Amino acid sequence: MNIVVQKYGGTSVGSVERIKNVAKRIIEKKKSGHQIVVVVSAMGKTTDDLVKLAYDISKAPPKRELDRLLSTGEQISISLLSMALQAMGHDAISFTGPQVGIRTSGRHTKSRIEGIDTTKILDALNEDKIVIVAGFQGVNENDDVTTLGRGGSDTSAVALACVLDAPCEIYTDVEGIYGVDPRLYPQAKKLDTVNYEEMLEMASLGAGVMHPRAIELGSKYDTKILVASSMLDLPGTIIKKGEHNMEGQSITGLAIDNDETMITIRNIPFDLNITSHFFSQLANKSINIDMISQSAPIDGFINISFTAPTSDLEDAKIILSAFEEKHPGIRILINENVSKLSVVGVGMRSQSGVAAKFFQLLSDNDIQMLMITTSEIRISCIIKSKDRELAVTETAKAFDL
Amino acid sequence: MNIVVQKYGGTSVGSVERIKNVAKRIIEKKKSGHQIVVVVSAMGKTTDDLVKLAYDISKAPPKRELDRLLSTGEQISISLLSMALQAMGHDAISFTGPQVGIRTSGRHTKSRIEGIDTTKILDALNEDKIVIVAGFQGVNENDDVTTLGRGGSDTSAVALACVLDAPCEIYTDVEGIYGVDPRLYPQAKKLDTVNYEEMLEMASLGAGVMHPRAIELGSKYDTKILVASSMLDLPGTIIKKGEHNMEGQSITGLAIDNDETMITIRNIPFDLNITSHFFSQLANKSINIDMISQSAPIDGFINISFTAPTSDLEDAKIILSAFEEKHPGIRILINENVSKLSVVGVGMRSQSGVAAKFFQLLSDNDIQMLMITTSEIRISCIIKSKDRELAVTETAKAFDL
Numbered sequence: 001m002n003i004v005v006q007k008y009g010g011t012s013v014g015s016v017e018r019i020k021n022v023a024k025r026i027i028e029k030k031k032s033g034h035q036i037v038v039v040v041s042a043m044g045k046t047t048d049d050l051v052k053l054a055y056d057i058s059k060a061p062p063k064r065e066l067d068r069l070l071s072t073g074e075q076i077s078i079s080l081l082s083m084a085l086q087a088m089g090h091d092a093i094s095f096t097g098p099q100v101g102i103r104t105s106g107r108h109t110k111s112r113i114e115g116i117d118t119t120k121i122l123d124a125l126n127e128d129k130i131v132i133v134a135g136f137q138g139v140n141e142n143d144d145v146t147t148l149g150r151g152g153s154d155t156s157a158v159a160l161a162c163v164l165d166a167p168c169e170i171y172t173d174v175e176g177i178y179g180v181d182p183r184l185y186p187q188a189k190k191l192d193t194v195n196y197e198e199m200l201e202m203a204s205l206g207a208g209v210m211h212p213r214a215i216e217l218g219s220k221y222d223t224k225i226l227v228a229s230s231m232l233d234l235p236g237t238i239i240k241k242g243e244h245n246m247e248g249q250s251i252t253g254l255a256i257d258n259d260e261t262m263i264t265i266r267n268i269p270f271d272l273n274i275t276s277h278f279f280s281q282l283a284n285k286s287i288n289i290d291m292i293s294q295s296a297p298i299d300g301f302i303n304i305s306f307t308a309p310t311s312d313l314e315d316a317k318i319i320l321s322a323f324e325e326k327h328p329g330i331r332i333l334i335n336e337n338v339s340k341l342s343v344v345g346v347g348m349r350s351q352s353g354v355a356a357k358f359f360q361l362l363s364d365n366d367i368q369m370l371m372i373t374t375s376e377i378r379i380s381c382i383i384k385s386k387d388r389e390l391a392v393t394e395t396a397k398a399f400d401l
Numbered sequence: 402m403n404i405v406v407q408k409y410g411g412t413s414v415g416s417v418e419r420i421k422n423v424a425k426r427i428i429e430k431k432k433s434g435h436q437i438v439v440v441v442s443a444m445g446k447t448t449d450d451l452v453k454l455a456y457d458i459s460k461a462p463p464k465r466e467l468d469r470l471l472s473t474g475e476q477i478s479i480s481l482l483s484m485a486l487q488a489m490g491h492d493a494i495s496f497t498g499p500q501v502g503i504r505t506s507g508r509h510t511k512s513r514i515e516g517i518d519t520t521k522i523l524d525a526l527n528e529d530k531i532v533i534v535a536g537f538q539g540v541n542e543n544d545d546v547t548t549l550g551r552g553g554s555d556t557s558a559v560a561l562a563c564v565l566d567a568p569c570e571i572y573t574d575v576e577g578i579y580g581v582d583p584r585l586y587p588q589a590k591k592l593d594t595v596n597y598e599e600m601l602e603m604a605s606l607g608a609g610v611m612h613p614r615a616i617e618l619g620s621k622y623d624t625k626i627l628v629a630s631s632m633l634d635l636p637g638t639i640i641k642k643g644e645h646n647m648e649g650q651s652i653t654g655l656a657i658d659n660d661e662t663m664i665t666i667r668n669i670p671f672d673l674n675i676t677s678h679f680f681s682q683l684a685n686k687s688i689n690i691d692m693i694s695q696s697a698p699i700d701g702f703i704n705i706s707f708t709a710p711t712s713d714l715e716d717a718k719i720i721l722s723a724f725e726e727k728h729p730g731i732r733i734l735i736n737e738n739v740s741k742l743s744v745v746g747v748g749m750r751s752q753s754g755v756a757a758k759f760f761q762l763l764s765d766n767d768i769q770m771l772m773i774t775t776s777e778i779r780i781s782c783i784i785k786s787k788d789r790e791l792a793v794t795e796t797a798k799a800f801d802l
Contacts (some may be wrong), residue, residue: 015455016457016458019458020458043787050477053417053477053481054480054481054484054725056417057417057420057421057484057485057488058483058484058485058487058488059488060488061484061488062483062484062487064494065470065480065481065483065484065487066480066484068479068480068497069476069477069480069481069484072473072476072477074474075469075470075473075476076451076454076470076473078469079455079466079467079469080454080455080458080466080470081472082463082466083458083459083462083463083466083467083470084454084458084459085457086458086459086463086466087460087461093465099544126634143500144500220673242594309679320586352665
């Protein structure tokens, strides 16, 4: 028999009808000759509702208690899915994260999986049971339930697939991975395959669908991950080890991020201590700097531009004020109406001229690039928000996304 | 320091505001010099909602999964109460039943507490923490969560009080134990104390408030149980070891049960095998026979009357039909419009004439008794439902309840 790990997200198990539908799909897969381990998220908006309840009680809910509270959402969905499968005549058994030995460490609400004991799962599979495991949760060294943070259920599913040496199927409310978010570019093409590196870049650029941690895990263990619709019978997208297809697309995906603010500081005295001290202060406030560009010094002064999440802007302003007081000659410019446009593709490695084509394209459309950063397989630039739609459409067209 | 176990029911923790109110009451108690262990039920109607969800999925939800589902209700309320206490500046820690070592055995959804490991509770109390324990749940030998059935949280609280050798305080939406349900007799008097035996009789007669199992446990360990309002600061009722007060009330309480049907079978051939076989068949269908009366044999025939829960009537009818087919001479009468009226009091032991006074009273008011059964401290009789209100009022008046 071959084991497969399936994961169904919150929308897919959001109602009694949908849970029954998921049960039917699982049974079909089982009948096709598989042993099935299913990971489910909490139903619909359950987790959001629980978070709200916690913050109605306390401005800063203690994280150990928050984890216990949030972990109930998945306990509900695993029980109901197991009931649905059994009502359809198939033996099934549900396990919580702690119960099945998903050991975690690190902070509550953001813990990491340390290891998984597969004994109970394998025993149940050998008894011909469908095994249902609560996503998003594990147990720490104090015997307390912990949660894995955003995208935690994807991580649970991929981690289970890794230790069971099985492929992982992530069923969700989208039909797969797209080169461009179809909400931004309706003609976007679904990708048949994408490699871990590209997917990681896209995930961390906010192109969503899957959390980077789950992809990193899959990459580490070389676990194939299928992302497909939980409602429709369509092939989806397979995330797997990269193949350097010389003939292939130069660009696999495009991502846009509207939640960043660009901050520029002009006329900073050129002194490494000054700039490093400034960025340490931002780091101390947990402000997550994304892009940084620094001009070459002119007459002993430099200009620095960087981007940070708009949600951190208020904290950043406090540090900027203090910096201005200490160095009265500087000038600070804050630009909130910007978007970060990124293109990603392993093809860039082997094909020259991708950056040139991309820049030319923006220039031809009078789209100004305020900042540029690049990695081996990614080019990101800051553009004005008003140019966003045009930039997405023209880039998607030009690179056939 | 002296430990006290408090229990708050579902209504008492039914909203964010009420949880905060409960937190305040706990803090007051702590400030008065106590170490506090709190048991809470699921918020408001959570358990009912979860049961409904299960039956929407499956006509016969597997009980292991049902237990997992239902156990989430208390996990939510313990987390929220712990958050509320910590937000008010008091250290608190919540534990699930499995986590704190409430070991159970027996069937899922109706398990019994086998033992409790107090290590974690005592450690936390010694760290000056308020300990919050999920009621209604424990863990069985398979490491699966189980629930204790109706009134389970009361049982959890009393069991904790027993093993911690502490008094137990049950806070609820009534002000204490009444001799008569105030909804039936608004002038009903609240009892200051009631002994375990009386309380057990009243609880099993459906006079509600507390589950018989919790009272039995309290009786076994001689644990004092206070039942009082969770909203108002009133003295409540203490359930404790019986004192045989010769001068006291002959009757402590009155209970009425409208959910029973009386079945009479006339002209049964007088043969022990026939009747015992008939009652075995009822038992095999899990029909819970309450009262039984059998007439002396006349000409080799007897009449039998018995009562059973009206909810079991359909099952009972199948057995009755088969019985009639086998013994065509018999006659079956089913009377659904009946009520069981019971009076309870340890005073009956020492005071003669209680039964006579009770029967005279009913007779004076033209209330017909269709069946009578008695125990050492209880008299129950079946009356017509139309006489119910008159019977309650006159009995309550005559015995000063």
